[in-house]
Amino acid sequence: MSLPSELPPRQEIGVIGWVRKNLFSTWYNIVLTLVAAYLVVTSVGPLLNWVFLEATFTGETAADCSGEGACWLFIGQRLNFFIYGFYPDALQWRVDIMFGLLAVAFAPQFIERFPGRKWFGVFGLTGLPLIGYILIPGGWFGLEEVQSSRWGGLMLTLILAYVGILAALPIGTVLALGRRSEMPIIRGLCVVFIEVWRAVPLITVLFMASVMLPLFLPDGVNFEKLMRALIGIILWQSAYMAEVIRGGLQAIPKGQYEAASALGLGYWRKTGLVVLPQALTMVIPGIVNTFISLFKDTTLVLIIGLFDILGAVQSTITDPAWRNVTTEGYVFVAFCFWVFCFGMSRYSQNLERKLDTGHKS
Protein backbone atom coordinates (compact mmCIF):
# COMPACT_ATOMS: atom_id res chain seq x y z
CA MET A 1 0.00 0.00 0.00
CA SER A 2 1.31 3.45 -0.85
CA LEU A 3 1.58 6.21 1.71
CA PRO A 4 -1.29 8.74 1.78
CA SER A 5 -0.52 12.32 0.65
CA GLU A 6 -0.46 14.84 3.51
CA LEU A 7 -1.11 18.57 3.52
CA PRO A 8 2.02 20.75 3.71
CA PRO A 9 2.88 22.29 7.12
CA ARG A 10 0.63 25.23 7.88
CA GLN A 11 3.34 27.88 8.12
CA GLU A 12 4.45 27.21 4.58
CA ILE A 13 1.21 28.19 2.87
CA GLY A 14 -1.29 31.03 2.72
CA VAL A 15 -0.74 34.77 3.04
CA ILE A 16 0.96 34.57 6.39
CA GLY A 17 3.31 31.88 5.20
CA TRP A 18 4.22 33.92 2.15
CA VAL A 19 4.79 37.10 4.18
CA ARG A 20 6.94 35.31 6.71
CA LYS A 21 9.01 33.64 4.07
CA ASN A 22 9.46 36.55 1.69
CA LEU A 23 9.35 39.69 3.82
CA PHE A 24 10.41 38.86 7.38
CA SER A 25 12.65 35.83 7.17
CA THR A 26 15.88 37.41 8.44
CA TRP A 27 16.83 40.64 10.25
CA TYR A 28 18.13 42.31 7.08
CA ASN A 29 15.04 41.19 5.23
CA ILE A 30 12.95 42.91 7.91
CA VAL A 31 15.01 46.12 7.58
CA LEU A 32 14.68 46.10 3.79
CA THR A 33 10.94 45.51 4.02
CA LEU A 34 10.49 48.45 6.41
CA VAL A 35 12.65 50.83 4.35
CA ALA A 36 10.86 49.87 1.15
CA ALA A 37 7.47 50.30 2.80
CA TYR A 38 8.49 53.77 4.04
CA LEU A 39 9.60 54.82 0.54
CA VAL A 40 6.41 53.56 -1.04
CA VAL A 41 4.20 55.32 1.48
CA THR A 42 6.04 58.65 1.22
CA SER A 43 6.21 58.72 -2.57
CA VAL A 44 2.88 57.28 -3.64
CA GLY A 45 0.85 59.95 -1.82
CA PRO A 46 2.41 62.99 -3.47
CA LEU A 47 2.45 61.19 -6.83
CA LEU A 48 -1.27 60.45 -6.61
CA ASN A 49 -1.87 64.06 -5.59
CA TRP A 50 0.03 65.37 -8.58
CA VAL A 51 -1.42 63.01 -11.14
CA PHE A 52 -5.03 62.85 -9.98
CA LEU A 53 -6.24 64.58 -6.83
CA GLU A 54 -4.88 68.07 -7.33
CA ALA A 55 -4.62 67.92 -11.11
CA THR A 56 -6.66 70.07 -13.46
CA PHE A 57 -8.61 68.18 -16.08
CA THR A 58 -11.21 70.69 -17.25
CA GLY A 59 -11.18 74.27 -18.36
CA GLU A 60 -10.24 76.40 -21.32
CA THR A 61 -6.96 78.23 -20.82
CA ALA A 62 -3.76 78.17 -18.81
CA ALA A 63 -5.45 80.32 -16.19
CA ASP A 64 -7.63 77.37 -15.19
CA CYS A 65 -4.55 75.43 -14.14
CA SER A 66 -4.30 76.90 -10.68
CA GLY A 67 -3.83 73.84 -8.50
CA GLU A 68 -0.63 72.28 -7.24
CA GLY A 69 -1.12 69.20 -9.43
CA ALA A 70 -0.57 68.44 -13.08
CA CYS A 71 -2.14 70.58 -15.76
CA TRP A 72 -3.68 67.82 -17.91
CA LEU A 73 -5.86 70.49 -19.41
CA PHE A 74 -2.88 71.41 -21.58
CA ILE A 75 -2.71 67.90 -23.05
CA GLY A 76 -6.43 67.92 -23.68
CA GLN A 77 -6.32 71.28 -25.43
CA ARG A 78 -3.44 70.28 -27.68
CA LEU A 79 -4.36 66.63 -28.14
CA ASN A 80 -5.42 67.19 -31.73
CA PHE A 81 -1.95 68.45 -32.64
CA PHE A 82 -0.24 65.67 -30.68
CA ILE A 83 -2.15 63.01 -32.56
CA TYR A 84 -2.52 64.38 -36.08
CA GLY A 85 0.21 67.04 -36.44
CA PHE A 86 -0.82 69.51 -39.15
CA TYR A 87 -3.23 67.07 -40.80
CA PRO A 88 -6.27 69.16 -41.87
CA ASP A 89 -9.11 68.97 -39.33
CA ALA A 90 -11.72 68.23 -41.95
CA LEU A 91 -9.81 65.18 -43.19
CA GLN A 92 -8.83 63.67 -39.86
CA TRP A 93 -11.56 61.06 -40.20
CA ARG A 94 -9.19 59.29 -42.57
CA VAL A 95 -6.62 58.90 -39.83
CA ASP A 96 -9.34 57.93 -37.37
CA ILE A 97 -10.38 55.10 -39.65
CA MET A 98 -6.80 53.84 -39.62
CA PHE A 99 -6.66 53.99 -35.81
CA GLY A 100 -9.93 52.07 -35.73
CA LEU A 101 -8.69 49.43 -38.13
CA LEU A 102 -5.45 49.12 -36.15
CA ALA A 103 -7.49 48.39 -33.04
CA VAL A 104 -9.75 45.96 -34.88
CA ALA A 105 -6.75 44.07 -36.26
CA PHE A 106 -4.73 43.82 -33.07
CA ALA A 107 -7.10 43.92 -30.10
CA PRO A 108 -8.31 40.35 -30.82
CA GLN A 109 -4.69 39.18 -30.63
CA PHE A 110 -4.85 39.66 -26.88
CA ILE A 111 -7.98 37.56 -26.44
CA GLU A 112 -7.12 33.89 -26.54
CA ARG A 113 -10.53 32.61 -27.58
CA PHE A 114 -11.46 35.28 -30.11
CA PRO A 115 -12.82 33.44 -33.16
CA GLY A 116 -10.71 33.85 -36.29
CA ARG A 117 -8.21 36.13 -34.62
CA LYS A 118 -5.51 34.85 -36.93
CA TRP A 119 -7.31 36.44 -39.87
CA PHE A 120 -7.55 39.75 -38.05
CA GLY A 121 -3.78 39.58 -37.65
CA VAL A 122 -3.28 38.72 -41.30
CA PHE A 123 -5.42 41.72 -42.22
CA GLY A 124 -3.28 43.88 -39.95
CA LEU A 125 -0.17 42.83 -41.85
CA THR A 126 -1.56 43.06 -45.38
CA GLY A 127 -4.85 44.92 -45.85
CA LEU A 128 -4.22 47.55 -43.20
CA PRO A 129 -1.03 49.00 -44.68
CA LEU A 130 -2.60 48.94 -48.13
CA ILE A 131 -5.65 50.88 -46.99
CA GLY A 132 -3.37 53.29 -45.14
CA TYR A 133 -1.33 53.81 -48.27
CA ILE A 134 -4.46 54.92 -50.13
CA LEU A 135 -6.28 56.73 -47.35
CA ILE A 136 -3.69 58.78 -45.51
CA PRO A 137 -1.89 60.57 -48.36
CA GLY A 138 -5.04 60.72 -50.46
CA GLY A 139 -4.85 61.82 -54.08
CA TRP A 140 -6.76 58.72 -55.23
CA PHE A 141 -10.44 58.08 -55.83
CA GLY A 142 -11.30 61.73 -55.34
CA LEU A 143 -9.67 61.88 -51.90
CA GLU A 144 -8.03 65.24 -51.35
CA GLU A 145 -4.24 64.96 -51.24
CA VAL A 146 -2.46 65.68 -47.97
CA GLN A 147 1.28 66.31 -48.31
CA SER A 148 3.38 64.19 -45.97
CA SER A 149 4.94 67.37 -44.61
CA ARG A 150 1.62 67.98 -42.85
CA TRP A 151 1.58 64.60 -41.12
CA GLY A 152 2.75 64.53 -37.58
CA GLY A 153 2.26 63.53 -33.97
CA LEU A 154 1.33 60.05 -32.84
CA MET A 155 0.07 59.24 -36.31
CA LEU A 156 3.51 59.84 -37.81
CA THR A 157 5.21 57.85 -35.06
CA LEU A 158 2.92 54.91 -35.73
CA ILE A 159 3.43 55.10 -39.49
CA LEU A 160 7.20 55.15 -39.14
CA ALA A 161 7.26 52.28 -36.66
CA TYR A 162 4.63 50.19 -38.41
CA VAL A 163 6.16 50.41 -41.86
CA GLY A 164 9.64 49.93 -40.43
CA ILE A 165 8.61 46.82 -38.52
CA LEU A 166 6.51 45.37 -41.30
CA ALA A 167 9.20 45.70 -43.95
CA ALA A 168 12.21 44.89 -41.77
CA LEU A 169 11.01 41.44 -40.72
CA PRO A 170 10.85 39.87 -44.20
CA ILE A 171 13.90 41.73 -45.50
CA GLY A 172 15.83 40.79 -42.37
CA THR A 173 14.80 37.15 -42.79
CA VAL A 174 16.04 37.10 -46.37
CA LEU A 175 19.31 38.74 -45.33
CA ALA A 176 19.80 36.23 -42.52
CA LEU A 177 19.22 33.32 -44.88
CA GLY A 178 21.54 34.93 -47.41
CA ARG A 179 24.28 35.29 -44.85
CA ARG A 180 24.09 31.55 -44.22
CA SER A 181 23.90 30.70 -47.91
CA GLU A 182 26.45 28.40 -49.46
CA MET A 183 26.69 30.65 -52.48
CA PRO A 184 29.65 32.97 -51.91
CA ILE A 185 28.32 35.94 -53.89
CA ILE A 186 24.97 36.01 -52.12
CA ARG A 187 26.63 35.48 -48.77
CA GLY A 188 29.16 38.24 -49.48
CA LEU A 189 26.49 40.74 -50.48
CA CYS A 190 24.45 40.03 -47.38
CA VAL A 191 27.45 40.29 -45.07
CA VAL A 192 28.45 43.63 -46.57
CA PHE A 193 24.92 44.99 -46.38
CA ILE A 194 24.42 43.94 -42.78
CA GLU A 195 27.80 45.08 -41.55
CA VAL A 196 27.57 48.47 -43.27
CA TRP A 197 24.07 49.34 -42.11
CA ARG A 198 24.42 47.98 -38.64
CA ALA A 199 27.61 49.93 -38.04
CA VAL A 200 25.94 53.29 -38.69
CA PRO A 201 23.86 55.12 -36.08
CA LEU A 202 20.23 55.67 -37.12
CA ILE A 203 20.67 59.40 -36.72
CA THR A 204 23.37 59.33 -39.40
CA VAL A 205 21.16 57.26 -41.68
CA LEU A 206 18.34 59.76 -41.34
CA PHE A 207 20.68 62.66 -41.92
CA MET A 208 22.11 61.03 -45.03
CA ALA A 209 18.62 60.28 -46.27
CA SER A 210 17.35 63.79 -45.87
CA VAL A 211 20.40 65.93 -46.63
CA MET A 212 22.94 63.96 -48.64
CA LEU A 213 20.76 61.76 -50.80
CA PRO A 214 19.12 64.60 -52.75
CA LEU A 215 22.58 65.84 -53.73
CA PHE A 216 23.35 62.54 -55.46
CA LEU A 217 20.04 62.14 -57.20
CA PRO A 218 19.71 63.56 -60.73
CA ASP A 219 17.66 66.72 -61.18
CA GLY A 220 13.96 66.16 -61.17
CA VAL A 221 14.19 62.89 -59.28
CA ASN A 222 13.08 63.49 -55.76
CA PHE A 223 11.22 61.59 -53.09
CA GLU A 224 9.45 63.17 -50.26
CA LYS A 225 11.43 63.57 -47.10
CA LEU A 226 9.23 61.10 -45.24
CA MET A 227 9.74 58.45 -47.90
CA ARG A 228 13.51 58.90 -47.75
CA ALA A 229 13.46 58.61 -43.97
CA LEU A 230 11.31 55.51 -44.18
CA ILE A 231 13.65 53.79 -46.62
CA GLY A 232 16.57 54.62 -44.35
CA ILE A 233 14.77 53.22 -41.30
CA ILE A 234 13.76 50.05 -43.13
CA LEU A 235 17.24 49.25 -44.42
CA TRP A 236 18.86 50.03 -41.08
CA GLN A 237 16.31 47.99 -39.17
CA SER A 238 16.59 45.06 -41.60
CA ALA A 239 20.28 44.73 -40.84
CA TYR A 240 19.53 44.46 -37.13
CA MET A 241 16.68 42.07 -37.70
CA ALA A 242 18.88 39.87 -39.88
CA GLU A 243 21.32 39.32 -37.05
CA VAL A 244 18.60 38.50 -34.55
CA ILE A 245 17.09 35.96 -36.92
CA ARG A 246 20.48 34.51 -37.77
CA GLY A 247 20.84 33.73 -34.09
CA GLY A 248 17.69 31.65 -34.33
CA LEU A 249 18.81 29.92 -37.50
CA GLN A 250 22.06 28.88 -35.88
CA ALA A 251 20.24 27.35 -32.95
CA ILE A 252 18.40 24.84 -35.15
CA PRO A 253 20.11 21.45 -34.81
CA LYS A 254 21.68 19.93 -37.91
CA GLY A 255 19.36 16.94 -37.52
CA GLN A 256 16.37 19.07 -38.43
CA TYR A 257 17.92 20.02 -41.76
CA GLU A 258 18.89 16.40 -42.38
CA ALA A 259 15.47 15.02 -41.54
CA ALA A 260 13.84 17.55 -43.86
CA SER A 261 16.31 16.77 -46.65
CA ALA A 262 15.88 13.04 -46.20
CA LEU A 263 12.12 13.48 -46.69
CA GLY A 264 12.81 15.09 -50.05
CA LEU A 265 12.03 18.69 -49.08
CA GLY A 266 14.04 21.13 -51.20
CA TYR A 267 15.78 24.25 -49.90
CA TRP A 268 12.76 26.57 -49.87
CA ARG A 269 10.33 24.09 -48.36
CA LYS A 270 12.90 22.99 -45.82
CA THR A 271 13.49 26.59 -44.88
CA GLY A 272 9.86 27.67 -44.92
CA LEU A 273 8.25 24.64 -43.28
CA VAL A 274 10.87 23.34 -40.88
CA VAL A 275 13.66 25.81 -40.18
CA LEU A 276 12.09 29.29 -40.12
CA PRO A 277 9.04 28.42 -38.00
CA GLN A 278 11.35 27.10 -35.31
CA ALA A 279 14.02 29.77 -35.68
CA LEU A 280 11.58 32.68 -35.57
CA THR A 281 9.75 31.25 -32.57
CA MET A 282 13.01 30.89 -30.75
CA VAL A 283 13.99 34.54 -31.26
CA ILE A 284 10.63 36.18 -30.56
CA PRO A 285 12.07 37.98 -27.52
CA GLY A 286 14.92 39.34 -29.64
CA ILE A 287 12.63 40.36 -32.49
CA VAL A 288 10.23 42.19 -30.21
CA ASN A 289 13.16 43.81 -28.44
CA THR A 290 14.27 45.18 -31.80
CA PHE A 291 10.73 46.32 -32.61
CA ILE A 292 10.43 48.16 -29.32
CA SER A 293 13.76 49.80 -29.78
CA LEU A 294 12.81 50.89 -33.32
CA PHE A 295 9.52 52.25 -32.05
CA LYS A 296 11.36 54.52 -29.68
CA ASP A 297 14.09 55.38 -32.17
CA THR A 298 11.51 56.89 -34.51
CA THR A 299 11.74 60.00 -32.32
CA LEU A 300 15.05 60.73 -34.04
CA VAL A 301 13.21 61.92 -37.16
CA LEU A 302 12.94 65.19 -35.26
CA ILE A 303 16.39 66.15 -36.49
CA ILE A 304 15.32 66.05 -40.10
CA GLY A 305 12.31 68.20 -39.36
CA LEU A 306 9.54 65.63 -39.08
CA PHE A 307 7.21 66.17 -36.15
CA ASP A 308 6.51 62.84 -34.52
CA ILE A 309 4.72 62.78 -31.18
CA LEU A 310 7.79 63.85 -29.22
CA GLY A 311 8.50 66.65 -31.69
CA ALA A 312 4.90 67.81 -31.55
CA VAL A 313 4.89 67.94 -27.76
CA GLN A 314 8.29 69.55 -27.58
CA SER A 315 7.30 72.35 -29.91
CA THR A 316 4.20 73.07 -27.85
CA ILE A 317 5.57 73.14 -24.33
CA THR A 318 7.52 76.28 -25.17
CA ASP A 319 4.26 78.04 -25.99
CA PRO A 320 4.22 81.22 -23.80
CA ALA A 321 0.45 80.89 -23.37
CA TRP A 322 1.08 77.93 -21.08
CA ARG A 323 3.53 78.26 -18.27
CA ASN A 324 5.56 75.38 -17.10
CA VAL A 325 3.85 72.38 -18.64
CA THR A 326 7.13 70.66 -19.54
CA THR A 327 6.64 67.77 -17.11
CA GLU A 328 3.08 67.13 -18.23
CA GLY A 329 4.17 67.07 -21.87
CA TYR A 330 6.98 64.60 -21.35
CA VAL A 331 4.94 62.41 -19.02
CA PHE A 332 2.27 62.24 -21.71
CA VAL A 333 4.81 61.24 -24.38
CA ALA A 334 6.35 58.66 -22.08
CA PHE A 335 2.92 57.25 -21.33
CA CYS A 336 2.06 56.94 -25.04
CA PHE A 337 5.30 55.13 -25.76
CA TRP A 338 4.84 52.91 -22.76
CA VAL A 339 1.36 51.85 -23.82
CA PHE A 340 2.52 50.71 -27.25
CA CYS A 341 5.77 49.12 -26.13
CA PHE A 342 4.11 47.32 -23.24
CA GLY A 343 1.43 46.12 -25.63
CA MET A 344 4.06 44.65 -27.95
CA SER A 345 5.82 43.04 -25.04
CA ARG A 346 2.65 41.43 -23.71
CA TYR A 347 1.72 40.22 -27.14
CA SER A 348 5.10 38.60 -27.65
CA GLN A 349 4.86 36.77 -24.34
CA ASN A 350 1.42 35.61 -25.32
CA LEU A 351 2.79 34.35 -28.61
CA GLU A 352 5.73 32.59 -26.98
CA ARG A 353 3.41 30.69 -24.67
CA LYS A 354 1.17 29.73 -27.54
CA LEU A 355 3.99 28.49 -29.74
CA ASP A 356 5.77 26.59 -26.99
CA THR A 357 5.40 22.89 -27.76
CA GLY A 358 7.52 21.92 -24.80
CA HIS A 359 10.38 20.52 -26.78
CA LYS A 360 13.69 21.71 -28.08
CA SER A 361 14.99 18.99 -30.31
Add this chain to the structure above:
Amino acid sequence: MTEQTIAQTPEDTRTSPVQSAKHADRTVIKVADMHKWYGTFHVLKGLNLDVKEGERIVICGPSGSGKSTFIRCINRLEEHQRGQIIVDNVELTDDLKQIDTVRKEVGMVFQHFNLFPHLTVLENCCLAPLWVRKVPKREAEASAMEYLERVKIPEQANKYPGQLSGGQQQRVAIARALCMKPKIMLFDEPTSALDPEMIKEVLDVMIELAGSGMTMICVTHEMGFAKTVADRVIFMDEGEIVEVAPPEEFFTNPQEARTQQFLKQILHH
Protein backbone atom coordinates in the same frame (compact mmCIF):
# COMPACT_ATOMS: atom_id res chain seq x y z
CA MET B 1 -4.48 -3.91 -41.36
CA THR B 2 -6.49 -5.59 -38.63
CA GLU B 3 -5.78 -5.61 -34.93
CA GLN B 4 -4.73 -9.23 -35.07
CA THR B 5 -2.16 -9.07 -37.76
CA ILE B 6 -0.57 -6.08 -36.08
CA ALA B 7 -0.21 -8.02 -32.89
CA GLN B 8 0.97 -11.18 -34.50
CA THR B 9 3.31 -10.20 -37.23
CA PRO B 10 6.30 -9.37 -35.03
CA GLU B 11 5.83 -12.56 -33.03
CA ASP B 12 5.67 -14.65 -36.18
CA THR B 13 8.72 -13.11 -37.68
CA ARG B 14 10.75 -13.77 -34.61
CA THR B 15 9.78 -17.35 -33.92
CA SER B 16 10.07 -18.62 -37.44
CA PRO B 17 13.03 -17.75 -39.62
CA VAL B 18 11.92 -14.81 -41.71
CA GLN B 19 10.71 -15.86 -45.09
CA SER B 20 12.38 -13.46 -47.42
CA ALA B 21 9.86 -11.87 -49.65
CA LYS B 22 10.50 -13.22 -53.11
CA HIS B 23 13.48 -11.24 -54.20
CA ALA B 24 12.67 -9.95 -57.58
CA ASP B 25 16.12 -10.15 -58.93
CA ARG B 26 16.33 -6.44 -59.36
CA THR B 27 19.19 -4.40 -57.98
CA VAL B 28 17.81 -1.29 -56.27
CA ILE B 29 21.04 0.03 -54.83
CA LYS B 30 24.37 -0.29 -56.54
CA VAL B 31 27.47 1.07 -54.87
CA ALA B 32 30.66 0.70 -56.88
CA ASP B 33 34.16 1.59 -55.69
CA MET B 34 32.83 4.46 -53.58
CA HIS B 35 35.29 6.68 -51.74
CA LYS B 36 34.77 9.56 -49.38
CA TRP B 37 37.09 11.96 -47.65
CA TYR B 38 36.50 14.43 -44.81
CA GLY B 39 39.19 16.95 -45.71
CA THR B 40 42.24 14.75 -46.02
CA PHE B 41 40.81 11.98 -43.88
CA HIS B 42 39.86 8.96 -45.98
CA VAL B 43 36.60 7.76 -44.36
CA LEU B 44 35.27 5.33 -46.92
CA LYS B 45 37.74 3.34 -48.97
CA GLY B 46 36.28 1.81 -52.08
CA LEU B 47 32.99 0.30 -50.99
CA ASN B 48 31.12 -2.11 -53.24
CA LEU B 49 27.60 -3.32 -52.57
CA ASP B 50 24.59 -4.47 -54.56
CA VAL B 51 21.26 -4.55 -52.80
CA LYS B 52 18.38 -6.48 -54.33
CA GLU B 53 14.77 -5.42 -54.01
CA GLY B 54 13.29 -6.63 -50.73
CA GLU B 55 16.66 -7.44 -49.23
CA ARG B 56 17.35 -6.67 -45.56
CA ILE B 57 20.90 -5.71 -44.75
CA VAL B 58 22.41 -5.02 -41.37
CA ILE B 59 25.65 -3.09 -41.15
CA CYS B 60 27.70 -3.36 -38.01
CA GLY B 61 31.19 -2.47 -36.96
CA PRO B 62 33.14 -0.55 -34.33
CA SER B 63 32.45 3.16 -33.88
CA GLY B 64 34.28 5.31 -36.39
CA SER B 65 34.27 2.55 -38.98
CA GLY B 66 32.24 4.71 -41.40
CA LYS B 67 29.00 2.71 -41.32
CA SER B 68 26.78 5.74 -40.63
CA THR B 69 28.62 7.79 -43.21
CA PHE B 70 28.08 4.97 -45.67
CA ILE B 71 24.32 4.85 -45.39
CA ARG B 72 24.12 8.64 -45.29
CA CYS B 73 25.79 8.62 -48.70
CA ILE B 74 22.94 6.53 -50.05
CA ASN B 75 20.50 9.46 -49.82
CA ARG B 76 23.27 12.00 -50.26
CA LEU B 77 23.19 13.51 -46.80
CA GLU B 78 26.92 13.03 -47.34
CA GLU B 79 28.65 13.48 -50.66
CA HIS B 80 30.96 10.83 -52.03
CA GLN B 81 33.98 11.96 -54.02
CA ARG B 82 34.79 8.96 -56.15
CA GLY B 83 32.95 5.94 -57.47
CA GLN B 84 29.29 5.43 -58.16
CA ILE B 85 26.06 5.17 -56.21
CA ILE B 86 22.95 4.23 -58.18
CA VAL B 87 19.66 4.11 -56.32
CA ASP B 88 16.62 2.80 -58.14
CA ASN B 89 18.28 3.46 -61.50
CA VAL B 90 19.16 7.05 -60.60
CA GLU B 91 22.79 7.92 -60.14
CA LEU B 92 23.64 10.30 -57.30
CA THR B 93 25.60 13.24 -58.68
CA ASP B 94 25.60 16.98 -58.08
CA ASP B 95 22.34 17.15 -60.00
CA LEU B 96 19.81 18.37 -57.43
CA LYS B 97 16.88 16.94 -59.38
CA GLN B 98 18.36 13.46 -59.25
CA ILE B 99 19.04 13.83 -55.53
CA ASP B 100 15.42 14.84 -54.91
CA THR B 101 14.20 11.89 -56.96
CA VAL B 102 16.27 9.51 -54.87
CA ARG B 103 15.24 11.09 -51.55
CA LYS B 104 11.57 10.68 -52.42
CA GLU B 105 12.10 6.93 -52.68
CA VAL B 106 14.45 6.48 -49.75
CA GLY B 107 13.18 6.89 -46.20
CA MET B 108 15.55 7.47 -43.33
CA VAL B 109 15.33 6.98 -39.58
CA PHE B 110 17.92 8.72 -37.41
CA GLN B 111 19.54 7.89 -34.12
CA HIS B 112 18.12 11.05 -32.53
CA PHE B 113 14.68 10.82 -34.21
CA ASN B 114 14.87 14.37 -35.56
CA LEU B 115 11.13 14.88 -35.43
CA PHE B 116 9.99 18.45 -36.10
CA PRO B 117 9.20 19.77 -32.63
CA HIS B 118 6.92 22.58 -33.80
CA LEU B 119 4.52 20.18 -35.54
CA THR B 120 2.20 17.58 -34.08
CA VAL B 121 2.83 13.89 -34.71
CA LEU B 122 0.23 13.88 -37.47
CA GLU B 123 1.67 17.03 -39.06
CA ASN B 124 5.14 15.52 -38.94
CA CYS B 125 3.83 12.56 -40.90
CA CYS B 126 1.85 14.61 -43.42
CA LEU B 127 4.45 17.28 -44.16
CA ALA B 128 6.41 15.54 -46.90
CA PRO B 129 3.46 13.78 -48.59
CA LEU B 130 1.67 17.14 -48.76
CA TRP B 131 4.55 19.23 -50.03
CA VAL B 132 6.72 16.78 -51.93
CA ARG B 133 4.24 14.21 -53.24
CA LYS B 134 1.40 16.78 -53.44
CA VAL B 135 -1.09 14.36 -51.95
CA PRO B 136 -4.42 16.00 -51.00
CA LYS B 137 -4.61 16.80 -47.29
CA ARG B 138 -7.39 14.39 -46.40
CA GLU B 139 -5.66 11.53 -48.15
CA ALA B 140 -2.31 12.35 -46.54
CA GLU B 141 -3.89 12.36 -43.09
CA ALA B 142 -5.73 9.12 -43.66
CA SER B 143 -2.57 7.42 -44.83
CA ALA B 144 -0.58 8.92 -41.94
CA MET B 145 -3.09 7.51 -39.46
CA GLU B 146 -2.72 4.11 -41.09
CA TYR B 147 1.02 4.18 -40.57
CA LEU B 148 0.66 5.50 -37.03
CA GLU B 149 -1.57 2.53 -36.34
CA ARG B 150 1.02 0.27 -37.86
CA VAL B 151 3.62 1.57 -35.42
CA LYS B 152 0.94 1.28 -32.70
CA ILE B 153 0.76 4.91 -31.74
CA PRO B 154 -2.42 6.35 -33.35
CA GLU B 155 -3.68 7.79 -30.07
CA GLN B 156 -0.75 10.22 -29.94
CA ALA B 157 -1.46 11.76 -33.35
CA ASN B 158 -2.31 15.21 -32.04
CA LYS B 159 0.46 15.48 -29.48
CA TYR B 160 3.75 17.22 -30.02
CA PRO B 161 6.95 15.17 -30.17
CA GLY B 162 8.12 16.77 -26.92
CA GLN B 163 5.27 15.04 -25.10
CA LEU B 164 6.31 11.54 -26.17
CA SER B 165 8.87 9.10 -24.83
CA GLY B 166 11.97 8.27 -26.85
CA GLY B 167 10.58 4.96 -28.06
CA GLN B 168 7.33 6.59 -29.13
CA GLN B 169 9.23 9.36 -30.92
CA GLN B 170 11.30 6.85 -32.84
CA ARG B 171 8.18 4.96 -33.88
CA VAL B 172 6.69 8.23 -35.10
CA ALA B 173 9.91 8.84 -37.03
CA ILE B 174 9.51 5.46 -38.71
CA ALA B 175 5.89 6.25 -39.56
CA ARG B 176 6.92 9.64 -40.91
CA ALA B 177 9.41 8.02 -43.26
CA LEU B 178 6.90 5.37 -44.34
CA CYS B 179 4.29 8.01 -45.17
CA MET B 180 6.34 8.89 -48.24
CA LYS B 181 5.79 5.29 -49.36
CA PRO B 182 9.51 4.78 -49.95
CA LYS B 183 10.98 1.81 -51.76
CA ILE B 184 14.00 1.68 -49.48
CA MET B 185 14.37 2.40 -45.77
CA LEU B 186 17.65 3.40 -44.13
CA PHE B 187 18.04 3.09 -40.38
CA ASP B 188 20.96 4.87 -38.76
CA GLU B 189 21.39 3.32 -35.29
CA PRO B 190 17.68 3.67 -34.55
CA THR B 191 17.85 2.25 -31.04
CA SER B 192 21.17 3.64 -29.80
CA ALA B 193 19.66 6.69 -28.11
CA LEU B 194 16.86 4.80 -26.40
CA ASP B 195 16.45 3.61 -22.85
CA PRO B 196 16.71 -0.19 -22.68
CA GLU B 197 13.00 -0.74 -21.97
CA MET B 198 12.07 1.14 -25.15
CA ILE B 199 14.36 -0.67 -27.55
CA LYS B 200 12.01 -3.59 -27.98
CA GLU B 201 9.01 -1.53 -29.06
CA VAL B 202 11.06 0.03 -31.85
CA LEU B 203 12.64 -3.27 -32.91
CA ASP B 204 9.20 -4.88 -33.05
CA VAL B 205 8.08 -2.25 -35.52
CA MET B 206 11.20 -2.77 -37.59
CA ILE B 207 10.76 -6.53 -37.60
CA GLU B 208 7.18 -6.12 -38.73
CA LEU B 209 8.39 -3.82 -41.50
CA ALA B 210 11.02 -6.34 -42.55
CA GLY B 211 8.32 -8.97 -42.82
CA SER B 212 6.39 -6.79 -45.25
CA GLY B 213 9.08 -7.01 -47.91
CA MET B 214 10.59 -3.55 -47.54
CA THR B 215 14.17 -3.11 -48.73
CA MET B 216 16.06 -2.14 -45.59
CA ILE B 217 19.57 -1.13 -44.72
CA CYS B 218 20.12 -0.89 -41.04
CA VAL B 219 23.14 0.26 -39.07
CA THR B 220 22.69 -1.24 -35.63
CA HIS B 221 24.35 -2.97 -32.74
CA GLU B 222 21.28 -5.10 -32.07
CA MET B 223 22.67 -8.49 -33.01
CA GLY B 224 19.41 -10.23 -32.12
CA PHE B 225 17.68 -8.11 -34.73
CA ALA B 226 20.39 -8.94 -37.27
CA LYS B 227 20.00 -12.66 -36.63
CA THR B 228 16.21 -12.49 -36.95
CA VAL B 229 15.67 -10.39 -40.03
CA ALA B 230 18.87 -9.80 -41.98
CA ASP B 231 19.50 -11.47 -45.31
CA ARG B 232 23.09 -10.35 -45.15
CA VAL B 233 25.22 -8.86 -42.41
CA ILE B 234 27.99 -6.48 -43.38
CA PHE B 235 30.93 -5.87 -41.11
CA MET B 236 32.79 -2.61 -41.62
CA ASP B 237 36.05 -1.46 -40.11
CA GLU B 238 38.21 1.55 -40.88
CA GLY B 239 36.18 2.58 -43.88
CA GLU B 240 36.17 -0.80 -45.59
CA ILE B 241 33.68 -3.59 -45.94
CA VAL B 242 35.55 -6.42 -44.25
CA GLU B 243 33.02 -9.20 -44.47
CA VAL B 244 29.60 -9.84 -45.93
CA ALA B 245 27.71 -13.01 -44.99
CA PRO B 246 24.25 -14.35 -44.18
CA PRO B 247 23.62 -14.04 -40.44
CA GLU B 248 23.96 -17.79 -39.63
CA GLU B 249 27.41 -17.84 -41.17
CA PHE B 250 28.36 -14.41 -39.92
CA PHE B 251 27.71 -15.19 -36.28
CA THR B 252 28.79 -18.84 -36.17
CA ASN B 253 31.63 -18.90 -38.60
CA PRO B 254 33.14 -15.48 -39.34
CA GLN B 255 36.01 -15.65 -41.81
CA GLU B 256 38.03 -12.53 -41.05
CA ALA B 257 40.11 -12.00 -37.95
CA ARG B 258 38.74 -8.48 -37.45
CA THR B 259 35.16 -9.77 -37.54
CA GLN B 260 35.98 -12.50 -35.05
CA GLN B 261 37.49 -10.00 -32.68
CA PHE B 262 34.54 -7.59 -33.01
CA LEU B 263 32.03 -10.36 -32.37
CA LYS B 264 34.00 -11.57 -29.38
CA GLN B 265 33.85 -8.07 -27.91
CA ILE B 266 30.14 -7.41 -28.42
CA LEU B 267 28.91 -10.92 -27.62
CA HIS B 268 31.10 -11.11 -24.59
CA HIS B 269 28.32 -10.48 -22.07
